[in-house]
Amino acid sequence: MAEVVVPLTVRDLTEADLPVCGWYGTATDLAYVAEAIQRAGRGEVDYLAVCPPSGLPVAVGGVDYTKPPGAATIWQLSVQAELRSCGIGAVLIGALEQRARGRGLRWVELGVDDKSSRPRGLYERLGYVVSGNEIASWNQEAPDGSTTRYETRITLMRKQLT
Template sequence: MAEVVVPLTTRNLTESDLPACGWYGTATDLVYVAEAIQRARRGEVDYLAVCPPSGLPVAVGGIDYTKPPGAATIWQLSVRAELRSCGIGTVLIGELEQRARDHGLRWVELGVDDNNSRSRTLYERLGYAQTGHESASWNQQAPDGSTTRYETRITLMRKQLS
């Protein structure tokens, strides 16, 4: 099997990118992304896209500088399903961590659904350590428009930035 190397760039996500982000989730999910882009304009967060030469986002995620005090929270990470385990998530997290360093922060935090062992393994490989747990729930919209309540336990993780 041959290996193909594709150059990736990381940049701020914009509203004009949203039509190309249908892989991210439902229309409701993209409303949250659009809100994050607005918060980025106010300097509260950075919300990034990882793109191949086409310029179309294949991964997105943000870092929130408003909480917790003295640190930042990485959140809403997603990589196109067919491109997972190719190192794209590592590129995204690395850039988000650099943005935190650029803000003078020494810690970053994130939460991972206990049902998502694949992501937790990535975070542990990148140096994140468990700091606790919390319960979480939210409404999920199905493709047919119906809504169900999703309840889970979140593992909280933290990393000291060098």
């Protein structure tokens, strides 16, 4: 089997990108992303896209500088399903960490749903360590437009930035 290497770029996600990000989730999910882009305009967060040569986002995620105090939270990470396990998530997280370093922050944290072991493995490989846990819940939209309440335990993970 031959290996194909595709160059990736990382840039700020814009509202103009949203129509091609249907892979991210429901209309409600994309509304949260649009809100994050607005927050980026105010300097509260950075929200990034990883793109192949087409320039179309295949991964997105943000880093929130408003919490916790003295650090940043990486959140809303997603890689297009067909491209998972190709290293794209690691590129995205590395770029988000770099943005936090650029603000002089010494550590970042993120949360992972205990029902999702795959992302946790990536975070551990990238140097994140467990720092606690919490119960979380949110409304989750189904494809038919109905909503259900999703509750889960979140493992908090932290990484020192050097």
